[in-house]
Amino acid sequence: MLKSSLLLAALLLPVFSAANADDYKAGDLEVSNPWSQELPPNAPTVAAYFVIHNTGETADRLLSAETPLAEKAELHEHVMQGDLMKMQQVPNVDVPAKGELTFAPMAYHVMLLGLKDRSLLADGKQFPLTLTFEKAGKVEVQVSVHKAPPMAGHEHMHAQ
Numbered sequence: 001m002l003k004s005s006l007l008l009a010a011l012l013l014p015v016f017s018a019a020n021a022d023d024y025k026a027g028d029l030e031v032s033n034p035w036s037q038e039l040p041p042n043a044p045t046v047a048a049y050f051v052i053h054n055t056g057e058t059a060d061r062l063l064s065a066e067t068p069l070a071e072k073a074e075l076h077e078h079v080m081q082g083d084l085m086k087m088q089q090v091p092n093v094d095v096p097a098k099g100e101l102t103f104a105p106m107a108y109h110v111m112l113l114g115l116k117d118r119s120l121l122a123d124g125k126q127f128p129l130t131l132t133f134e135k136a137g138k139v140e141v142q143v144s145v146h147k148a149p150p151m152a153g154h155e156h157m158h159a160q
């Protein structure tokens, strides 16, 4: 019993220490650490990632995203098609009750298409992204742009 609770505490610790000013609240939801990877200036699209925590007893749903930087911001997922990893648009994404939803490379992501302003898509900059949830409504987050993924060493990271 003691051993397992110590293990649990050790597992939870990095999560708590990761909570910082980059958390945004909307109702029962908290959006943590929005980030995007700096890409070459000719990259046609840019992806944004974050983690949504739901402390509520009911599930919510991410319906859409928008940013003044791009004509469109789509919700995408990665799926295996044969041997190929492909991405496709999804109409919305469920946020489970008392759970979390992770947007990360090779998983769910917000894809920005038709980029209008690239001045904020550089290492160290931030750009606004508005997420609209079915129940929690809208929340505007600031997406931090990094040269390297902030979770370096993550098993799902791949070179662009």
Ligand SMILES: [Cu+2]
Pocket: 047, 076, 077, 087, 088, 109, 110, 111
């Ligand atoms: Cu995509």
